[in-house]
Amino acid sequence: MASDALVTRGLTRRFGGRTAVSALDLRVQEGDVYGFLGPNGAGKTTAIRCMLGLIGRDAGEVEIFGEKDPVRQRAHVGAMVETPAFHKWLSARDNLRRATAFAGQGTAADIELALERVGLQGRADEKVQGYSLGMKQRLGIARALVGKPRLLILDEPTNGLDPRGMREIRDLLLELARRDRLTIFVSSHLLGEVEQLCSRVGILERGRMVAEGTVEELLRRSGAAVTEVDLECADAVALGRALEGIAGVSVVGDGEGDRLRVRLDGLSPAELNQRLVQAGVAVSALVPVVKSLEDLFLTLTSQELT
């Protein structure tokens, strides 16, 4: 059984009257790539700050690889919180050297490897002053890698990257997880990215965890009852007429391609098919609409800012 990399129990942080993180229980196992999701203001960054000891907590505890002492915990962690900050008058490489000094571990070779991994080795001697947003983001990830971490805690790491950059960072994180056996805890609201990257997800809403599990588990749980199907039929008029006669079906609009999307209410896709056949309509395709993580996210989280 894999051991726990990061555990929080009852983690709570209030700002004045607002509870930004509320009794957060979370378990990330060694080897996981854990996606920490939530809308703006859900409390992701606040939770991460609490885990790293940057801000105090009103209640709860944090354990990292079984370690309870906050200083020694951080010896295992490489972190990037929000937009990474640098000593701008120092070169990128000198900023990483500074990071290894504070980490107390990490060699010149680690620095070169980290620079190479984020594609910055060619410009590492330039002052960070002249770096673009995306370059700073990459350098921030490189900095998280230099202290020989076992756990990466990354707060929206692809923020500010172009599509290629996002792809590269995603691939890098996957490689770090698979080849270097790093455990990764990554916050994001880019659901497509999380679906491709993460083995487990937790969804935070107003400081509370509203869903947690593997991506498949969550999708299965939410999509257990297929509520929408796309229908394909040569005779669209006949199909429309037949649907009007079936209770529990309503037309939503256009589906994929030339298909018609309908919503089922108390009717399974198989039953719908049977009724259509009875009505003499030959349907050439009946495709359940698979819900994405995005749909789940939108159902579970409200729109207004907390």
Next chain:
Amino acid sequence: MNGRHLLLVIGAEARAIYGRASAKLAVVVALLTGVVVLLALQWLQGQAETIQANGNPITNMVEFSGPAAAGWALRVRNFFVLPLVLLLATAASFAGEIGDQTLREVLVRPVPRWWILLSKALVLSSLAALTLLLTLAPALGGGLALFGAEGPTTTGAVLLGYAASLLSDVGLIALGLLASTFVRSVGGVVVAMMLILMGDMGLRVVLKGMAWVGAAWAEDVGRALPGAALACWEGWQGEWDPWAFAGMAVLLLVGFGGTLWRFQRMDVP
């Protein structure tokens, strides 16, 4: 977390603090102060015949010797520019790092917060000591070569003045660090310190007034207030004021202790 790690952290802080413009400015100003004071004295000595006061040549009123040159350099140095630049370096390394969030990037590492304060205090104090040396060396060395050592001012007294100035500088650093935990910008710290020292000056006037109308204790308290404590170095010219040093002890305790207390509890953005 061991001795080697702490040394690495101090080294990294040194690179950051000495790499900033404020430290470079401090070094240049310190060196210039020593050299310019020396050159000014040399020029003045050459003007003995032309500049006279009440028929006395200037050389009879101004002391020309190595220790005297070093003493003048110290007075000029402490007048206000160098303390201000040291305060800037202090504020940049703490308030500045809180404000631009670079402090966060080291707090996510396995170092206790007091290590970070200790490193900053040590490196800033070393900068103060370096600036004192850079002023002392040309003023005293050049002064001895140009004018010799003869005169009422002794080398020992002047060196004590420089040592006490280091104490004053460390006190200023302590206050600057404490202010940084309240105001998270470099300019804010400088303004706050100016207001505090102005208030301190006003308070000392009031206390003096109270002493004048009979409250004897008021004068002693006034001599221990931060402004007076920061001026404890002035004692080298005549008499050392124990009250100023008592005030300095309190200032160091409150400055470093208060900074540590607040920093340990601070939410760092």
